[in-house]
Structures are given as C-alpha cells and as structure tokens.
Amino acid sequence: MGRLFGTDGVRGLANGELLTPALALRVGEAAARVLLEDVDGRRPLAVIGRDGRASGEMLEGAVVAGLASAGADVIRVGMLPTPALAFLTSHFRADIGVMLSASHNPMPDNGIKIFARGGHKLPDEVESEIERLVLSDEPWDRPTGADVGRVTDHLEAEGAYADHLLVCTPAPLNGIKVVVDCAHGAASHVAPDVYRRAGAEVVVIGASPDGTNINDGVGSTHLDELRAAVREHGADLGIAHDGDADRCLAVDADGNDVDGDQILAICAIALREAGELRDNTVVATAMSNLGFHHAMREHGITVATTAVGDRYVLEKLRADSLSLGGEQSGHVVFLDSATTGDGLLTALQLMSRMAQTGKSLAELGRVVTRLPQVMINVPVTDRERAASARPVSEAVRRAEVELAGAGRILLRPSGTEQIVRVMVEAPTEDQAQNVAEKVAKVVQTAR
DSSP: OOSSEEEEEEEEEEEESBBHHHHHHHHHHHHHHHHOOOOTSSOOOEEEESOOOOOHHHHHHHHHHHHHHTTOEEEEEEOHHHHHHHHHHHHHTTEEEEEEEOOSSOTTTTEEEEEEEEEEEEHHHHHHHHHHHHHHHOOOOOOGGGGSSOOEEEETTTHHHHHHHHHOOOOTTTTEEEEEOTTSSSSTTHHHHHHHTTTOOOEHHHHHHOSSSTTSSTTOOOOHHHHHHHHTOOEEEEEOTTTTOOOEEEETTOOOEEEEEHHHHHHHHHHHTOOGGGEEEEEEETTSHHHHHHHHHHHHEEEEEOSHHHHHHHHHHHHTOOOOEEEESEEEEETTSSOOOHHHHHHHHHHHHHHHHHHHHHHTTOOOOOOOOOEEEEEEHHHHHHHHHHHHHHHHHHHHHTTTSSEEEEEESOOOOEEEEEEOOOOOOHHHHHHHHHHHHHHHHHH
C-alpha cells in the first residue's frame, strides 16, 4: 500500500481496493488517537459530515465506529459542505472534524478529509502519524464500558453555518438574479437558502441528490447546463459548486466563464478598497494565469505564489498572517471568515461586489486579461515516476525554449488521481495547444 493521504485527505474508489469500510474504521480510530492526546481529562468530541454519495452512508458508519472506539463522542451533522464541517468543528469546539467527500470526483469515488481543532486542515506530520498508526499493528489500550464514545445526531447544524455566512456577507444581494448549480451535492439545500436570505432571486439546478448523481454532468466541472440556464432565465450570473461546495466558479449574464483567477482578483481588489487585504498581498498557486499576475501588479497588489493545492495556499496565509488566497479551480480562502476554501462564502463575496459597485460580472471580470491556457490531463500508471522521467524533463525544457519567455509550461502530478497535468500558456491558443500536445505525448510514453 502506498501513501494514504494525498493533497486532500484519503481518496479513492469507495469499497474498492483501498477505501474500504475496514480502512475507514482504522483511519477514524488512528485520527482520534493522534488528535485526542491532549484533551486535559475531558470527554473528547468529534464532528462528522458527508456529501451526497451513496457510499458516504457506509463509510460514515465505519469512521464513527473508529472514533467512538477510541473514546470520542461523535456528532453526526448529515449532508453538508466541507467548509460547513470545518466551521462546525470550531463552532462545537470539537477536537476533530471528519468530512466524507471526493469533492469534484465522479460518484464511485469517495474520500476522508480530517480537520483538527478550530477547523484547520492537518499538517503533513500529523497526517503521517495517523497513517503510521493505520498501517501499524502495535497494541493500544482501548476504552471500554462508559469510556466508549457516544454518538448523537445534530441535523439542524446547517442553520449555524448559514447564519455565519450571512454575517460575513458585505452587502445585501437585492436586485441580483442568480442561477446556482449545486452539482447534486452537499450544498443542494443550504446554498439556495443562503443566497435567498441574502436578498438574491435564485434559480436552482443540480440540487436533487439521490446518492448516485453527484457531479454527473453538473457542477463546477460541467458548466454547459449552467450557461444555458443563465441565458434562459435572464440571470445576472450563474454560480457552480462542486460536490462538497468548497469551490465556486461562475458564468456571466452571457454565459461566459469567470474562473477562479478572475474571482480571486475581483475579491482582492474589493478587500484592498475596504482596507481588509492584509499586507496588500494575495496568495495564488503556480497554476494562476499570467494575466492574473499582470492585473494584480496594475492594481498595486503583491502576489505570493505557492505550490498547487489549497492546503499550500492555507499554509502561506496562516504563516504570513494574510487574509485572501485561492486557486484557478475556484478554491478561494477568506481567512478572516473561514479556515478553508468555501464556495458559498466566495459566491456571496462575489455577488456583494456586484451589488456594491453596480457593475455586471462581465465588467468586473475584465480586470484579468487571460493568456490562452491549455491543460491536458494525461492518464498514467505512476504519476510521480512519469512526471520525473528524463524524456519528460527534456520535453519540458524544449517547450520552454520554444515559448521564449512569452509564455510558460507547468507539469505536475495530480494529488488525487493517477494523472499528470500538462499546462501551457502562450500568446496564442494554437501555440499553447501545440506545445501542450507535444509534451503530453512524451508523458504518455513515460507512463
């Protein structure tokens, strides 16, 4: 068995070779043992939530059993977004939070995301210790009798999260008509409700989860239905969430995409004008388009760049006491209001900016002039080996020479799938496509 934890928890085919109920039980048990060591003699507490996948019910039972067997009381909050689970971990003053979700992945997949006290993601060293215990057979003193954890349901917890979001909304959304695509996922109830309470007129699609339809042709990875619905209903914009609603993408009134770089730029400028962008700095990843960097420079905002992955954005924000960061994929972190990327919070901030300025989303989005960008996902059998193969490195060097400083190439293994991503930006779409295809072909041969 390889490393369990990827860039966003343990993820894989639910009930497949890796992510079985037996493993889920051991992860819950090990996480409790590591994170509940310092509870000062009080009863430890855990909170667990899930998205709409059918396998979530099965895995929830296993993780709950593992947590309770380690002596933790467990609160089940049902189907809620990942950022809601992070918020509730802090709200309930819990020692550990567990979210069962594979985010934007197809329905057969699932995952286990773990949060520490305060709703923060785990440092690498804590994940490594949990993984060591999962894979170890070392004996330990299991609690018995009255020391075994108890399990309760708190299915009204959504209300506390919704109230929190509304407190963080800068301006009423009166006069804004929005179509929201919930990806048949965890935000199917709470997102439309919050947007209406904030004052928007809301049209809802992709909000009928049945256990098997999450991310199926809807959500942030499938924007066609959202584009069509925005045009059909004459909406001001469309908002697309993924299965666990930790990300937000948008389309304007004409159905044109507004990606995470544009959303991050819009929000950075808004926070700077409000005096809330600490150190006049925004955090972005190496995947952010060069056009984003140009836009921030023109507005006098510094960009701090991290490796790809929202966990690295979070680490930078916390290490440097900054307030805003995000990814092109739509993960945006408002650290003064949340401990992780929150798609609903992002959407509320974006629509508030529209309401405050009276500008359309298309007009706001034009702050970023994107260089043509092509991404090719190359399936491989060993993502790390393929990405580091000598022929691949040589192909990347040739591509850099061809781009001659007018663009860039980024090659990286996925953190959750056996895929190597080849991203190229260039002055023209044709050049970006041509360079990306040449490198992708070499990656295929190195799989």
